[in-house]
Amino acid sequence: MCLAVPMKITAIDGFICRCEARGIEREVSLFMMQDDDLGIGDNILVHVGYAIQKVSEQEAAESWELFDEMLAAEI
Amino acid sequence: MKDAAQWLEELRGLNIAEPVRIMNVCGGHERSISLAGLRKAIPENIELIPGPGCPVCVCPEEDVYEAIQIALHEDVVLVAFGDMLRVPVNVPKSEPRSLEQAKAAGADIRPIASPTEAVKIAKEEAPRKVVFFAAGFETTTAPVAAMLDEGAPENLLVLLSGRLTWPAVAMLLDSESPGFDALVAPGHVATVMGPEEWEFVVAKHQLPAAVAGFRPDTLLAAMYSVLEQFKTGRRHLDNCYPEVVRAGGNARAREQLNTVMAVYDANWRGVGIIPNSGFRLRDAYAAHDARQVFKSYADTSRKRVGEMPPGCDCARVVLGKIYPNHCRLYGVACTPRKPIGPCMVSDEGACRIWWSSGYRENLWEGGKKERSGA
Ligand code: SF4
Numbered sequence: 001m002c003l004a005v006p007m008k009i010t011a012i013d014g015f016i017c018r019c020e021a022r023g024i025e026r027e028v029s030l031f032m033m034q035d036d037d038l039g040i041g042d043n044i045l046v047h048v049g050y051a052i053q054k055v056s057e058q059e060a061a062e063s064w065e066l067f068d069e070m071l072a073a074e075i
Numbered sequence: 076m077k078d079a080a081q082w083l084e085e086l087r088g089l090n091i092a093e094p095v096r097i098m099n100v101c102g103g104h105e106r107s108i109s110l111a112g113l114r115k116a117i118p119e120n121i122e123l124i125p126g127p128g129c130p131v132c133v134c135p136e137e138d139v140y141e142a143i144q145i146a147l148h149e150d151v152v153l154v155a156f157g158d159m160l161r162v163p164v165n166v167p168k169s170e171p172r173s174l175e176q177a178k179a180a181g182a183d184i185r186p187i188a189s190p191t192e193a194v195k196i197a198k199e200e201a202p203r204k205v206v207f208f209a210a211g212f213e214t215t216t217a218p219v220a221a222m223l224d225e226g227a228p229e230n231l232l233v234l235l236s237g238r239l240t241w242p243a244v245a246m247l248l249d250s251e252s253p254g255f256d257a258l259v260a261p262g263h264v265a266t267v268m269g270p271e272e273w274e275f276v277v278a279k280h281q282l283p284a285a286v287a288g289f290r291p292d293t294l295l296a297a298m299y300s301v302l303e304q305f306k307t308g309r310r311h312l313d314n315c316y317p318e319v320v321r322a323g324g325n326a327r328a329r330e331q332l333n334t335v336m337a338v339y340d341a342n343w344r345g346v347g348i349i350p351n352s353g354f355r356l357r358d359a360y361a362a363h364d365a366r367q368v369f370k371s372y373a374d375t376s377r378k379r380v381g382e383m384p385p386g387c388d389c390a391r392v393v394l395g396k397i398y399p400n401h402c403r404l405y406g407v408a409c410t411p412r413k414p415i416g417p418c419m420v421s422d423e424g425a426c427r428i429w430w431s432s433g434y435r436e437n438l439w440e441g442g443k444k445e446r447s448g449a
Binding site: 003004015027029031032033034035045047048049050052053055056059062063066069 | 103107110156188189190191192211214215217218221222224225263266267289290291318319321325326327328331422
């Protein structure tokens with residue numbers, strides 16, 4: 001439940017955006033991020049369907065590497 | 076930026092001879108530590124202790140019972156994060172012991188992964204009431220507050236069991252034997268609430284502290300930081316996750332939390348009341364508060380009300396007093412397939428994490444087995 005994952009914004013409609021990460025698509029709420037100027041291509045840290053912070057491209061990529069390893073370790 | 080191997084080398088290079096116990100308070104941290112095998116990688120005298128990092132584990136037994144009863148006796152759909160569905164309560168075998176069993180008994184209970192799903196279900200089911208049983212720490216509770224602040228459907232009610240992480244650490248540090256010498260603070264809680272919440276560890280208790288992210292490199296950077304602080308005697312709250320954790324956290328999220336919820340002295344399962352450790356809905360949101368809308372199903376005459384299941388040492392695991400495999404039931408009667416306590420149910424529970432990371436030996440002190448390889 002507490003795992004937050006970085007995702008890339010692909011479309012924005014009001015407080016809702018579409019995000020993508022590793023081929024998975026999600027609708028994510030930007031309601032907690034309304035003070036930030038977010039656009040398509042930006043990366044956000046997503047927790048239970050809400051963006052909680054903006055993250056850099058590098059941070060997003062490195063986090064995903066870890067998740068790949070963790071998933072691989074669990075199978 | 077140094078990688079994990081470099082941090083490990085630096086950490087070893089500190090040459091600390093005395094035992095140091097570093098506590099983490101986040102299931103995500105414990106997961107990374109266990110899966111990456113960091114305990115075996117660092118010097119033997121450095122202990123890594125999983126502390127209060129699992130909101131599912133400390134969710135009051137009475138609240139789970141309440142959720143089960145509401146689902147069984149009111150005409151509602153009950154939604155909850157998937158982890159909550161298998162958490163057991165103490166009732167006779169003839170009654171449903173978990174939300175999962177209540178569902179099997181006919182209650183309309185559905186797992187969700189986001190508050191936005193609760194909103195969606197409420198819209199579809201209107202005017203039928205949808206009750207969102209929401210347990211979680213700050214990172215999870217803030218989105219629940221955001222959902223209500225944005226304006227949730229009238230028929231969506233929240234049964235809130237939100238908890239704050241720092242008060243549990245404060246309680247441990249105020250006690251006679253905290254059981255740790257340094258703290259690795261939770262990165263995503265700090266992302267929302269700001270790292271400043273953890274200043275008290277340094278200012279009031281003079282313990283080294285560092286906020287960490289979830290990759291082995293940032294965890295090792297935080298471990299290096301607290302050990303270096305330990306060695307030099309110069310304490311400060313270090314931020315080893317600056318990529319995401321910023322001063323003040325997410326100000327908008329904190330404002331939404333504060334608008335919708337108040338902080339109160341709350342009960343932790345098996346632990347008791349911890350001052351300022353729980354979220355409750357403010358009066359302005361009474362119409363969305365399941366605790367106000369329904370009569371309470373609390374039954375204080377119930378056997379073992381509020382306690383862990385018989386034999387389960389989850390509360391002491393949560394407080395970092397024992398390691399998971401020091402519970403007499405660990406791996407014997409209690410496994411992820413047949414969990415006895417919440418620490419084996421939840422993905423964030425230390426027992427579950429240790430079991431899935433390959434710790435299979437039971438080291439219960441009263442056991443017959445020698446503590447070989449401990
Ligand atoms: S191993 Fe099972 S019974 Fe023991 S503390 Fe963990 S959850 Fe409870």
